[in-house]
Amino acid sequence: MQQYENLLVRVERGLMWLTINRPELRNALNKETLQDIEDAFSWAESTDEVKVIIVQGAGEKSFAAGADIKQLRERKMLDALIPGMQGLYKKIEQCSKVTIAAVTGYALGGGCELAMACDIRVVTKKAKFGLPELNLGIIPGAGGTQRLTRIVGKGRALDMILTGKIIDGEEAERIGLATYLAEEGKLEEEAESVANKVIEKGPVAVKLAKLAIHKGFDVDLETAMLIEKLSQAIAFGTEDKNEGTEAFLEKRKATFVNL
Numbered sequence: 001m002q003q004y005e006n007l008l009v010r011v012e013r014g015l016m017w018l019t020i021n022r023p024e025l026r027n028a029l030n031k032e033t034l035q036d037i038e039d040a041f042s043w044a045e046s047t048d049e050v051k052v053i054i055v056q057g058a059g060e061k062s063f064a065a066g067a068d069i070k071q072l073r074e075r076k077m078l079d080a081l082i083p084g085m086q087g088l089y090k091k092i093e094q095c096s097k098v099t100i101a102a103v104t105g106y107a108l109g110g111g112c113e114l115a116m117a118c119d120i121r122v123v124t125k126k127a128k129f130g131l132p133e134l135n136l137g138i139i140p141g142a143g144g145t146q147r148l149t150r151i152v153g154k155g156r157a158l159d160m161i162l163t164g165k166i167i168d169g170e171e172a173e174r175i176g177l178a179t180y181l182a183e184e185g186k187l188e189e190e191a192e193s194v195a196n197k198v199i200e201k202g203p204v205a206v207k208l209a210k211l212a213i214h215k216g217f218d219v220d221l222e223t224a225m226l227i228e229k230l231s232q233a234i235a236f237g238t239e240d241k242n243e244g245t246e247a248f249l250e251k252r253k254a255t256f257v258n259l
């Protein structure tokens, strides 16, 4: 597997760990780091070795403190129109593998938006989530205005974005921004345990369920139900469905084959 300058990558037992590795800069996301993340996701998409991807930040202080402000300062009006960070996060959301953000310390701006593009967020009390872009005279532009609103509701999203307030892991869990609150020192363990629950499931069903939820969320209910039905039709045609149902009836653990 490729080595990256700003990203540590390891793959073990179906799980790919991506660690953003610029701790002295609070894991700020410069364009080189974003490219590393994009490459790692492309590789993960191409192999059955990876079933779940966990994204985390190096060190205790930060998951990711957002876009690199030095690079941001140089951006001109039309630069905002390229796919950039928003395009990458869309790719992450649409990745057929399940994604988990393991967050302690700062998840600000583009860091918070990265965590929100993941399917599940496991956090510690020390996590600090916020979208402080308005302090810089810009708006959250990597999906933040839309994903935060969809995750926590319009009122809370308006409050967080307009005031730039930063909330800790407990509050994030209370309002549904975080999915699991891990005990101190147990972030990786908790994230891995969540990942393993997904890894045990039928891989095709996992992909179809993720697709139906994400694709169905932003269309009308009738279309969303059709997406669900067609996804189920594919699931009904798989070996994994035969294995899953037979294993239940034979009172044994299913061995799925990803087919």
Ligand code: CO8
Binding pocket: 024, 025, 026, 028, 029, 061, 065, 066, 067, 068, 069, 070, 072, 079, 080, 084, 085, 086, 106, 108, 109, 110, 111, 132, 133, 136, 139, 140, 141, 142
């Ligand atoms: N970019 C660049 N450098 C950063 C960033 C950043 N986002 N965050 C921290 N750093 C650097 C600091 O400049 C400092 O560098 P140096 O040691 O060379 O002076 C080093 O990291 C350590 O930072 P601090 O001394 O400030 O550390 P603290 O622990 O005191 O504070 C904070 C940590 C609270 C994270 C603070 O650094 C901070 O507020 N950072 C900025 C957070 C922020 O505003 N993030 C949003 C950025 S904008 C964004 O993400 C937009 C995304 C959408 C773009 C879409 C484009 C189309």
